[in-house]
Amino acid sequence: MDAPGKQMIVLQLFASAGWGGGEQYVYDLTERLLKEGYGVRLLSRESGIIRRKTAALGVPLVQLPLRSRFGPCSVLKVKRLIDSEGVGVVHTHQFKDTFIALFARALSRRRPKVVFTRHLVRPAKTNFLYSYLYRRTDRIVFVSHLAKDVFLSAAPKIDARKVAVVHNAIPVAVPHRTRDVSFRERYGIASGTAVIAYAGRLHPEKGVEVLLDAAALLKEEDFVLLVAGCGTPLYERELRDRVRAAGLEGKVVFTGFVDDVPSLIREADLGVVPTVAREAFGLTVLEFMQAGKAVITTDNGAQPEFVDSGVNGILVPPADPQTLADAMRRLVEEPALRERLGEAARKKAEEDLSYEAFFRKITAIYRDRE
Numbered sequence: 001m002d003a004p005g006k007q008m009i010v011l012q013l014f015a016s017a018g019w020g021g022g023e024q025y026v027y028d029l030t031e032r033l034l035k036e037g038y039g040v041r042l043l044s045r046e047s048g049i050i051r052r053k054t055a056a057l058g059v060p061l062v063q064l065p066l067r068s069r070f071g072p073c074s075v076l077k078v079k080r081l082i083d084s085e086g087v088g089v090v091h092t093h094q095f096k097d098t099f100i101a102l103f104a105r106a107l108s109r110r111r112p113k114v115v116f117t118r119h120l121v122r123p124a125k126t127n128f129l130y131s132y133l134y135r136r137t138d139r140i141v142f143v144s145h146l147a148k149d150v151f152l153s154a155a156p157k158i159d160a161r162k163v164a165v166v167h168n169a170i171p172v173a174v175p176h177r178t179r180d181v182s183f184r185e186r187y188g189i190a191s192g193t194a195v196i197a198y199a200g201r202l203h204p205e206k207g208v209e210v211l212l213d214a215a216a217l218l219k220e221e222d223f224v225l226l227v228a229g230c231g232t233p234l235y236e237r238e239l240r241d242r243v244r245a246a247g248l249e250g251k252v253v254f255t256g257f258v259d260d261v262p263s264l265i266r267e268a269d270l271g272v273v274p275t276v277a278r279e280a281f282g283l284t285v286l287e288f289m290q291a292g293k294a295v296i297t298t299d300n301g302a303q304p305e306f307v308d309s310g311v312n313g314i315l316v317p318p319a320d321p322q323t324l325a326d327a328m329r330r331l332v333e334e335p336a337l338r339e340r341l342g343e344a345a346r347k348k349a350e351e352d353l354s355y356e357a358f359f360r361k362i363t364a365i366y367r368d369r370e
Contacts, residue, residue, distance in 0.1 A: 008088045009039040013097045015066040017047040021283050022093050022119045032359050069099035078104035087112045089366045102136045113138045121147050121278045124156035134158045139365050143168045144302035147280045168281040169358035173262035183267045187253050194223040194332045197268035199261050200284050202231030207274030213321035216246040221332050228258040265291045270331045273297040276318040289345035294338040296327045312344035
């Protein structure tokens with residue numbers, strides 16, 4: 001570890017080639033670390049989207065194949081980076097990253113701490129290779145209690161003192177300052193019509209089909225559902241066909257990619273996050289809560305750890321269009337309830353899920369302070 005008062009250099013190592021919640025986690029954390037005087041280096045797989053997305057950070061980005069946990073080229077380059085940059089912490093985000101970090105450290109003249117954040121809800125692997133990883137990794141951080149409990153259900157040999165839960169968080173989003181036309185104006189939505197927003201990938205595990213089926217049960221209600229996000233051309237076509245078959249033209253609008261999601265969320269009357277897969281945390285839910293919006297989400301992931309149904313949001317079972325439709329109808333018809341849930345959601349986000357608290361906990365782990 002670095003001497004007190006010396007700038008700590010953190011290497012963020014992530015082996016993914018796409019951009020999702022884990023990569024945004026790295027981006028937000030890097031931005032805050034830089035603001036607080038830490039040095040940061042980024043190391044990812046070879047990926048154009050990661051290079052484009054991280055360019056604004058202004059920090060060195062090294063891209064390697066990172067296709068194998070034993071790749072000698074990647075291990076040696078990480079080792080050289082640790083030595084040349086004086087890295088004090090290597091923060092990893094996948095098993096593959098962590099193996100590479102541990103093998104590189106074994107060859108290095110420095111002894112950086114290796115911190116592994118687990119972003120998924122899956123049981124631990126328990127063969128001898130993974131036992132080595134658990135033994136050598138300094139800290140394993142889970143983004144929710146659910147992620148930790150499912151992981152430990154496989155009874156891996158891990159020193160309990162290495163394990164921590166640090167709930168995910170996101171910096172408070174700032175809408176773009178210059179918007180010529182609001183979403184309501186762009187899509188011709190009347191002032192009294194409730195705007196329901198979905199923001200995320202268009203993928204079967206996200207429950208978009210369930211959301212459309214629920215909307216089909218509410219055709220008599222005065223609402224417009226804005227579906228913001230992209231998927232494969234085939235899946236997007238299937239969703240549009242579903243809308244046409246249900247007679248929902250005019251009720252459902254596919255916006256495509258939205259570069260100003262904070263504005264979309266703030267202009268919406270309520271949000272729906274209908275995921276059918278178990279979420280390790282659910283950052284989109286938190287985005288709606290931060291904005292003071294009533295949000296409906298499913299109860300099969302970590303969402304019950306921060307959504308108290310009927311108090312600061314509404315929880316429904318996954319893949320249940322009727323129950324989801326009932327919750328949507330209630331919020332469309334009761335503006336006062338939307339406002340009450342939204343204010344309670346904002347308070348929960350500010351008091352218990354702030355980025356300040358998240359950042360303090362992560363940097364305490366970096367510096368060995370609880």
